[in-house]
Amino acid sequence: MISFDPKAVAADLRTLRDFIRYGVSRFTAAGVSFGHGTTNAFDEAVFLVLETLHLPIDQLDPYIDARLTLAEREALAVLIEARVETRKPAAYLTNRAYIQGIPFYVDERVIVPRSYIGEILFSDMIGGADFALIDDPASVERVLDLCTGSGCLAILAAQVFPNAQVDAIDLSEEALEVAAKNVADHGVEDRVTLLHGDLFAPVKGQRYDLILTNPPYVDAEAMACLPPEYLHEPDMALAAGADGMDIVRRIIAEAPRHLVDGGGLLCEFGTGREILEEDYPNLDFLWLETAESFGEVFWLTREQWKRG
Template sequence: MFDQAQNELSTLRDLMRFAVSRFIESELFFGHGNDNAWDEAAYLLLHTLKLPLDRLDPFMDARLTSDERAAVLKVIKRRIAARLPAAYLTNEAWLGDYRFYVDERVIVPRSHIAELLREQLSPWIDDPWAVTRVLDLCTGSGCLAILAAHAFPESKVDALDLSPDALAVAKRNVEDYGLGSRLRLVQSNAFAGVQGQSYDLIISNPPYVNAESMDSLPDEYRREPELALAGGKDGLDFVRILLKEAAGHLNPNGLLVVEIGHNRDDLEKAFPETLFTWLDTSAGDRFVFLLRREELPGLAAGS
């Protein structure tokens, strides 16, 4: 079929139709930036042809050279055969207007916290210029740490991850954005690498996929590092560490902002006395919580 496509398809429109048909036929899973076969195909083809990612229509009837056609068919075939997320094929992922280098050493950036940082966590933070210390736990590619550095221009940011492979990717992104003087990368198991340090803001998009869901993940998610996904039996292993230890690393009135996937009900059941503030995102208000230092378990009870 791909040999036939190489010989018979000539325009971008032809290749788009072919890609969409093959993606649907192959029952690919979409969840790493795009949520359907058309958008996935458009992104991959435009990227491969080095065309603007937001300008498909003007090029739809453009004829491809044989080399361009071969390159497009190669990426379509690899997306299907390897079940690789598109970001691993292009080595890039986007959060709003921010582009990040990614590969299979890190999960594909897709955190809801990103959109909250674009709003500088308003109204929970009154003065973004007053935020001077930020910590990003489980930084992965460094994307949230970089967004935080832009959101809070007077801040120094520490970005922690257990994986040296992930930190190597994060280092590349930090260098790409010229943030080496403001953003420090630390290999650390939870807070171990920042003992004695305190922050105005702690953010984290930790591993939160529960054991049952890990067993049924689509192939595309299985291409991501398990360390960055698996959150234990109920998905809350790392969240429990955050709730237990974050107070010791937050300044008075400091904020903890954490993404927890679909675990809101389990979290509220596990911590019934904690008054979580659930933040509105484009996906709803069940995925990211906020707590002030004084509202954390233990401190809220006065201990």
């Protein structure tokens, strides 16, 4: 077996273009899996190279043919090989993930954030002139983020709703340690309160204008055959029972008691739309569309629960 020699790789490759091509070749040959912020070998290689070199991840062209220092080349060679050998997502290797272009610290204490809710928060669905879930972002005073993980959605909510106080809950104390770092890094300690507990337990009796949640929703069959990349993520952030809807059902059952009149729940739940429609025939779910999904996020208002 030939051992990996980063110095040999660094001697042969010179530019960003070289390392991106090399990364695509290594990832493709090794059959690595994607889905943690990228969907293919090229995007994964670009992210890993640009993030490692502290370059803007959305500005490849100005740097594509730039020659790299020996230290930079060796660092990239090591990380590309680590991506193949460990099967860790690039976000864990760089300790960085992005939602709507905003950076967040991540490590293996939290799931790599990749929620469609981030896109919705920054779309016309919030404060848009025509159709909007929330007409006036400035009117939102209290937001709850369930299963906050890295804290990214809570932090985004603090940016989108300028007058809101945000409570963010997670069952994992380790995840809350990561969230605390992100809250501090983004300077929103006075706006975002992190709470430890099981779903709504830490906020018993409290009501909110908006509840956000991207809970675990992977079913047992999918959990049994996850690619190696996903096995680096906390199991409790993924697994949600036989059909993946165990936690979503609990949230649907409890959320109305924690919403003010006119308040709503924005929940990402994966591909279980048919399950929810069968379980709750009297609830008028609004299935939302994003750039890469349809019907994987729903919106329910307190009034819809009353009518259902």
